[in-house]
Amino acid sequence: MGYRFDRVDRQAGVITTIPEISQQLFEFWRHDVDTSKDLWESAINPIRRIIAINIQSNQDEPGQMKLEVTVNKQRISSLDRQFNSTGAAYQYFGTELPATTGQPFVAATDEHWIDLGRDPAMEDYLLRQILKRADVVVLESR
Secondary structure: OOOOEEEEEOOOOEEEEOOEEOOOOOOOOOOOOOOHHHHHHHHHOOEEEEEEEEEEEOOOOOOOEEEEEEEEEEEEEOOOEOOOOOHHHHHOOOOOOOEOOOOOOOOHHHOEEEEEEEOHHHHHHHHHHHHHHHOOOOOOOO
């Protein structure tokens, strides 16, 4: 689905992805948000998602596996940038404009990601897609 892997540990049954900025309104070919609310949220403020997949053998039922998909959302927090002309608007997301706090520039170190918790809608969507692609029969859902 376009996510890049950060960790693939087959022995432990763990896959994690590199944080990926969620799709914008015009990116109709991507699907990394599952609700219209999440799509609008990512259009207003950059949101990224980190996926973790855990596959373990089911101790209660030999021959069966447990699959867990966890999606965490984060929102960027950055200093406001000053601009007083339409030409400066082109540099808004760069580091050339001064901050409203009086700093001469907004550096990458001034930005940080705020944890928004889990994204259950995307977790369900990814789980369905994985099972569909693997052609797996679901005996029990969460």
